[in-house]
Amino acid sequence: MxxxxxxxxxxxxxxxxxxxxxxxxxxxxxxxxxxxxxxxxxxxxxxxxxxxxxxxxxxxxxxAALARWETLRTEEVLAQLQLATDPMTRIRELFQQVTAAVAEDPTEIALLAQAGHPVAGPVLRRVTQRRLDYLAGLFGELGLPEAEARQRSLQAYCGYLGRAQLAHAMPEVLPTGEENARYLDAVIASLLGRRSRPGG
Amino acid sequence: MxxxxxxxxxxxxxxxxxxxxxxxxxxxxxxxxxxxxxxxxxxxxxxxxxxxxxxxxxxxxxxAALARWETLRTEEVLAQLQLATDPMTRIRELFQQVTAAVAEDPTEIALLAQAGHPVAGPVLRRVTQRRLDYLAGLFGELGLPEAEARQRSLQAYCGYLGRAQLAHAMPEVLPTGEENARYLDAVIASLLGRRSRPGG
DNA sequence: CGCCCACCGTACGTCGGCGTATGGCGTCGG
DNA sequence: CCGACGCCATACGCCGACGTACGGTGGGCG
Incomplete structure (x- = not known):
């Protein structure tokens, strides 16, 4: 208020x-x-x-509402930029923050289902493109070539979107606490080409 | 009339x-x-x-409509069961078929956004649980222990859901043809703990 | 042949939400 | 002190969709 x-x-x-x-x-x-x-x-x-x-x-x-939402999401990404200088650390922080944030905000899930809307569609696409570019930049900083960085950013973002959906529809299947940390480790490791714990 | x-x-x-x-x-x-x-x-x-x-x-x-949708999706999974005996091959076939199928059927995306609906919610959760169990079974057949299989099935399903969203909202960012094949290879490889082409 | 009933069309009342017209109130400039 | 204007409430007409009442038809069975 x-x-x-x-x-x-x-x-x-x-x-x-x-x-x-x-x-x-x-x-x-x-x-x-x-x-x-x-x-x-x-x-x-x-x-x-x-x-x-x-x-x-x-x-x-x-x-107006969607414009407000777009600036909020954009500022959110810019705030993440201040996290750390090490891209590796940034990826981890980003994942943790972002998976937690989307859990209790159905707005994004709702907008995803309205991609065909003349106003919501372009907004959604701009936000998505910005995030993909940011992710690709992160992977680029890690030394990956352009095409490889794009591919992994896509993979990472799909993982994010899917997790957002599950957090909204079936939060009980998602790991929490320590198990969630190990899960995120595994996801990040698989995105970086190495596995964390082959033996479990 | x-x-x-x-x-x-x-x-x-x-x-x-x-x-x-x-x-x-x-x-x-x-x-x-x-x-x-x-x-x-x-x-x-x-x-x-x-x-x-x-x-x-x-x-x-x-x-009635959602009941019909649920049986359609269940039958679809049962049809996938007949694909091949090798779980490795089955995973690949499953990914290709499923990513292609969801591209032009917004029903699932629409339902995901309605997880709070008293009728749609339970239907959605049943279908999701069934798929997760099926995936976990596949990873189990590959020799992974229970917890590890569950973790990877979750990761795989998040990737599926995210890709479904992108296919609906921003199909232009998704790879096609040969590039898509390489993308799916990379995703599967990362799910199985090995990478396909470290050098790109 | 005639009747019954499954099946459907028509007409009606209602409700929620959009958009408009218009009046009213308070505050500020003169 | 007064007029003007920014901001808002009230009342109204409209539309699309839900649900109901009831009339009608046609085909199968007695």
């Missing part, structure tokens, strides 16, 4: 407030269909009258 | 016809929300009057 934007800090809502509430609704409702004006208005303690002052229509709200 | 010949004699529809049409609508519309009685009725050349004879309500249709 932040009302910092705007000179008049009365009980008035801003477009950013609506976008944030739309993202929250999407998180809980699971999908773009959850972005509905009237329920969000009720949730904000307002009415449609307020909404249609800030936005032209529902599509504009979706656009 | 014109009398659209159904799949049954004398133009009459069956519950199975409705379930199949609901699955088709979900395939094209992407999501459970696409299962709407009146559009499907129009598509079948019928009206709601016909539907409510065969089903109690919309939820019953969703249940």
């Amino acid at each position: 932040s009302r910092q934007r705007g000179t008049r800090a009365r009980g008035h809502l801003t477009a950013a407030d609506w976008a944030e509430a739309a993202l929250a609704a999407m998180r809980e409702g699971g999908g773009l269909a959850a972005i509905a004006i009237e329920p969000i208005a009720a949730r904000l303690g307002a009415t449609k009258g307020s909404f249609y002052w800030h936005f032209a229509n529902r599509d504009a709200l979706i656009e | 014109s009398r659209q010949r159904g799949t049954r004699a004398r133009g009459h529809l069956t519950a199975a016809d409705w379930a199949e049409a609901a699955l088709a609508a979900m395939r094209e519309g992407g999501g459970l929300a696409a299962i709407a009685i009146e559009p499907i009725a129009a598509r079948l050349g019928a009206t709601k009057g016909s539907f409510y004879w065969h089903f109690a309500n919309r939820d019953a249709l969703i249940e």
Whole structure:
């Protein structure tokens, strides 16, 4: 609940407030269909009258919400850039952080299922491409040639996406704690061409 | 309106016809929300009057459609069982077949995003568990101990799910043809603890 | 032949959500 | 002190979809 934007800090809502509430609704409702004006208005303690002052229509709200989501994800990646200088360490930190973060945010899973949407599709593709490029850069720093780096970044990202899906649909099959650490070790090792514990 | 010949004699529809049409609508519309009685009725050349004879309500249709989907996926796995006796060959065939099959069927991606749905959730979890068990059995046949087999089956299935997502959202980043074959080789090799081409 | 009933069409009421029109209130500039 | 404007509430019409009531038809059986 932040009302910092705007000179008049009365009980008035801003477009950013609506976008944030739309993202929250999407998180809980699971999908773009959850972005509905009237329920969000009720949730904000307002009415449609307020909404249609800030936005032209529902599509504009979706656009704003997804734009907000895109910048959040982009900033997240940039924050990861500050982790460590060693690319090997960075990969490990990245995996741990990212697999934990996606567990309790169904937004991404919801967007994946809406790849055909005229607004969500391009946003999704930009975010995905950015992540793949970042991963390929990481593997490149490890000395892998371009093609090999791309291949492994793809493999790594598929593993990430799949794990995100499972974390959302069947969290009970995913390892936790110490076992999860060993699992991540194995994944990273297989991505780097070596195995951690052949004997188990 | 014109009398659209159904799949049954004398133009009459069956519950199975409705379930199949609901699955088709979900395939094209992407999501459970696409299962709407009146559009499907129009598509079948019928009206709601016909539907409510065969089903109690919309939820019953969703249940029937998902039950049909579940048996289809189960039969699919059983068909894969007949592939080859060598588990190594079976894994390869399975990967190729499965990555190709999921490319043009958004149903699974749509269901993944609906894991919280009271009907879709359990169906999804049953199918996933069945696949994981099957994969773990395959790795077990390769001589891996139980825990190791489970870990790798999880890794393999995450790779499958992620690739399915990418095939739906960003098919252009996925390799094709010869490059795809090399990619699958690398994935399988990393799952088996050896790498195919360290030098690229 | 005639009746029954499975099967379906039609019409209706309802509900939720979109978009619009318009009035009202508070705050600021003059 | 007043008008103007930014911001919002209220009320309305519309549409698509759900579910119901009921009428109708046609084919098989008595």
